[in-house]
Amino acid sequence: MSTEAARQGQTKKRSVGADLVIPIMAAGYALYYIYTILDYPMEAQINGLFLGLTLCSLVAVLFVRVAAQWFRGEVDFGMHRLLTPLSMIPSRLIFLGLTIAYIVVIPWVGFTLTTFLFVLGSLLALGVRSKKLLVVMPMLSATGGYVFFIAMLNTRFPKGPIENFLAGAF
Amino acid sequence: MELGADTVLQLFLHSLSLWWIIVPAIFIGIIMGAIPGFAAHNTIIILLPLTLAVPVEVALTFMVALYCATHLGGGIPAILMNIPGTGGAAATTLDGHEMAKQGKAQQALVLAFAASTFGGLITSIVTLFALPLLSKVGYYVHSVEMVVIMLFGLTLIAVIAAEDTVKGLIAGFFGLMLGAMGADHVYAAPRGTFGLLELFDGVPLIPALIGLFAISEAFVMIEQESIVSSKGQERARRASWADTLSGLRIAATNWWHIVWTSLIGLVVGVLPGAGASIGAFVAYQQSRFFSKTPEAYGKGYAKGVIAPEAANNGVTSGTLVPLLAIGIPGGSTAAVMMIVLQFHGVPFGPRLFVESPILAFGVIMSMVVAYIFMILTILPMARYLAKVTVVPTRLLAPMIVAFTLVGAFVPRSFLFDLGVAVAFGIIGYIARKTGYHVAAILIGVILGPLVEQSYIRALRISLGDPLVLFSSTLGNVLWVMLALSLAMPYILKWLRRRKAAQAAS
Numbered sequence: 001m002s003t004e005a006a007r008q009g010q011t012k013k014r015s016v017g018a019d020l021v022i023p024i025m026a027a028g029y030a031l032y033y034i035y036t037i038l039d040y041p042m043e044a045q046i047n048g049l050f051l052g053l054t055l056c057s058l059v060a061v062l063f064v065r066v067a068a069q070w071f072r073g074e075v076d077f078g079m080h081r082l083l084t085p086l087s088m089i090p091s092r093l094i095f096l097g098l099t100i101a102y103i104v105v106i107p108w109v110g111f112t113l114t115t116f117l118f119v120l121g122s123l124l125a126l127g128v129r130s131k132k133l134l135v136v137m138p139m140l141s142a143t144g145g146y147v148f149f150i151a152m153l154n155t156r157f158p159k160g161p162i163e164n165f166l167a168g169a170f
Numbered sequence: 171m172e173l174g175a176d177t178v179l180q181l182f183l184h185s186l187s188l189w190w191i192i193v194p195a196i197f198i199g200i201i202m203g204a205i206p207g208f209a210a211h212n213t214i215i216i217l218l219p220l221t222l223a224v225p226v227e228v229a230l231t232f233m234v235a236l237y238c239a240t241h242l243g244g245g246i247p248a249i250l251m252n253i254p255g256t257g258g259a260a261a262t263t264l265d266g267h268e269m270a271k272q273g274k275a276q277q278a279l280v281l282a283f284a285a286s287t288f289g290g291l292i293t294s295i296v297t298l299f300a301l302p303l304l305s306k307v308g309y310y311v312h313s314v315e316m317v318v319i320m321l322f323g324l325t326l327i328a329v330i331a332a333e334d335t336v337k338g339l340i341a342g343f344f345g346l347m348l349g350a351m352g353a354d355h356v357y358a359a360p361r362g363t364f365g366l367l368e369l370f371d372g373v374p375l376i377p378a379l380i381g382l383f384a385i386s387e388a389f390v391m392i393e394q395e396s397i398v399s400s401k402g403q404e405r406a407r408r409a410s411w412a413d414t415l416s417g418l419r420i421a422a423t424n425w426w427h428i429v430w431t432s433l434i435g436l437v438v439g440v441l442p443g444a445g446a447s448i449g450a451f452v453a454y455q456q457s458r459f460f461s462k463t464p465e466a467y468g469k470g471y472a473k474g475v476i477a478p479e480a481a482n483n484g485v486t487s488g489t490l491v492p493l494l495a496i497g498i499p500g501g502s503t504a505a506v507m508m509i510v511l512q513f514h515g516v517p518f519g520p521r522l523f524v525e526s527p528i529l530a531f532g533v534i535m536s537m538v539v540a541y542i543f544m545i546l547t548i549l550p551m552a553r554y555l556a557k558v559t560v561v562p563t564r565l566l567a568p569m570i571v572a573f574t575l576v577g578a579f580v581p582r583s584f585l586f587d588l589g590v591a592v593a594f595g596i597i598g599y600i601a602r603k604t605g606y607h608v609a610a611i612l613i614g615v616i617l618g619p620l621v622e623q624s625y626i627r628a629l630r631i632s633l634g635d636p637l638v639l640f641s642s643t644l645g646n647v648l649w650v651m652l653a654l655s656l657a658m659p660y661i662l663k664w665l666r667r668r669k670a671a672q673a674a675s
Contacts, residue, residue, distance in 0.1 A: 018600075018603065018604045019337075019604045019605065021600050021604060022340065022341070022344065022597075022600055022601055022604060022606045023340055025344070025597070025600075026340055026343070026344035026347065029344070029347060029348070029362065030347055032362060033347060033350070033351075033361060033362035036360075036361050036362050036363075037359075037361050037362075040354070040357065040359050040361070041356075041357060041359075042634075043354070043356045043357070043626060043629070043630075044354040044356060044357050044359045044361070046625070046626075046629065046636075047350055047354075047621070047622040047625055047626065048347075048350055048361055048362070050625075051343060051346050051347050051350055051618075052347060054343055055340065055343040055344060055346075055347055058336060058339050058340045058343060059340060061336055062336050062337070062340060065336070081603055081604055082600060082603050082604060085393055088392065088393050091392060092389060092392065092393075095388075095389065095392065095567070095568075095571075096389070096596075099385070099571055099575075099592055099595075100592065102571075102572070102575065102588075103575075103585065103588040103589055103592065106585065106588070107585060111576075115572050118568065118571075118572055119568045119569070119572055122567070122568035122571070123564065123565070123568060126392055126564035126567065126568070127564060128564055128565065133565070137565065137568075137569075141568075141569060141572055141573075145572070145573065145576065149576050155576065155579065155580055155583075156583045157576070157579065158585070
């Protein structure tokens with residue numbers, strides 16, 4: 001009975017580990033910021049000190065609250081809130097990888113071709129298998145993006161083979 | 171110049187005759203406003219050759235119509251995809267996107283359009299007659315009051331948007347801290363830049379907006395099949411013109427709500443630097459505060475869409491007041507307009523009303539006319555725009571990332587800014603999943619440099635006395651309101667508990 005109660009108590013625990021990621025990032029940045037202004041004149045420091053110390057105090061309040069809840073056995077430090085649904089982790093990571101690749105590749109391949117490849121890769125990673133969609137969506141995004149952003153609005157995106165060819169043709 | 175009935179009629183007819191420039195400006199404004207990154211000032215900058223080539227009154231009418239339309243357009247992706255097209259639409263996501271999730275996207279869009287256009291119309295008419303009076307509001311607000319107003323705005327957002335106040339405040343102050351990145355205003359000493367030259371001028375705002383809202387939303391979005399719940403999908407598919415009419419009916423029954431929340435926007439807009447994002451959140455908070463059903467807010471409540479949309483269009487009228495009356499631009503779009511006016515040799519401030527009264531009042535009248543045209547053009551589009559919510563997320567997410575990253579590149583043409591957008595996307599994703607509202611972070615990033623500017627100015631004027639922040643009556647009143655807004659959720663909770671305990675005993 002007591003084991004049953006203990007198990008029930010365990011399942012009722014809230015996971016708050018993920019809730020601490022933003023405060024840790026915030027406090028970390030605040031401390032780094034304060035470190036970068038230590039040698040500066042007071043006027044360059046004061047705003048950073050005011051904001052940084054307020055932020056660190058707020059983070060401390062949250063940590064104390066979480067520690068109290070942990071001592072009372074109400075919470076654990078699991079990361080479920082951030083990671084769930086677990087089945088989507090591979091798709092999310094591939095999508096993130098493709099987004100970073102988009103930024104890395106664009107200076108060499110140009111906006112139009114990179115957009116085509118990014119949309120095609122993302123659709124495949126997210127489970128789209130219809131051949132029609134896999135052709136039409138990347139084509140539409142690349143062509144639409146070129147016409148609207150480059151041809152009409154003259155956005156100075158990096159040029160690649162497609163842009164150079166079209167510039168030469170027209 | 172006396173603003174009699176005949177003058178008003180003359181101004182109205184004159185503005186109406188410029189329909190040929192107003193209608194295209196509205197369409198461009200709505201499209202650009204709906205794309206995160208292409209705010210009104212960017213669009214005007216892109217179209218600068220046009221505004222410099224045409225006569226000054228045509229240029230002003232074009233810019234004003236485009237400006238109003240971008241605020242309306244910003245609400246479209248905020249409702250449909252939880253991505254505000256402009257910072258002013260961040261508050262619209264709270265209830266607008268909730269309505270969309272329930273399959274009521276069409277109704278939410280109609281509410282937003284009706285609140286935006288009628289709110290904008292009302293405030294532009296008020297501005298037309300109260301311009302001399304409104305222009306004096308700016309005189310009472312100095313750097314001390316500006317610091318308190320900005321902190322007050324941020325506190326409201328933290329209290330409203332987050333599921334718990336401490337988390338909301340951490341998000342807001344984290345945003346302020348990130349916004350304070352870059353060179354300081356006096357010595358140009360770099361602070362918290364990780365040694366990156368591209369961050370010397372501070373965090374670029376558009377990539378931050380795109381990352382926090384668009385990129386993070388795309389990553390959250392792929393965890394579900396569709397934006398709309400399965401129940402809502404059926405409702406969204408069945409949507410007809412009746413939903414448009416029902417949205418209009420709800421807006422009409424809430425006409426007084428539109429009036430007073432748009433007036434809040436107008437007053438906030440008059441304060442230089444406060445902007446549409448603060449105006450919309452203040453109106454949302456006030457709407458909830460005076461509501462008989464505050465618990466309904468944040469769950470897809472009509473008034474939660476009406477208040478921020480009416481207010482952000484009220485800000486549009488207000489922003490022009492300091493530009494026209496005292497020659498100080500109230501925001502970035504007003505600053506771009508000022509440059510165009512300068513190019514055309516038009517004076518500002520009191521001289522404008524003496525030398526070119528028709529032009530001065532004509533600007534506001536063209537706003538009135540633009541809103542009338544907007545009502546007619548945008549309402550029929552709601553039914554078709556709402557269909558976006560039933561598109562599977564695995565098709566929407568790659569498009570959102572690809573096209574919003576374009577927006578991140580536009581303002582500075584730095585590829586580095588695409589990386590900034592992705593970095594903020596990761597922060598936004600973690601924040602969304604763990605209950606830290608991204609709107610609080612974004613508003614902090616926007617206000618960070620502005621708070622510092624006003625704070626340093628106040629310190630300089632007071633010869634370094636930090637107590638200067640408590641030296642003005644208006645400022646002190648605002649401090650008390652700030653403290654009350656922080657304490658209010660706890661006080662209300664305590665009162666409710668006491669009432670429940672009394673009822674039980």
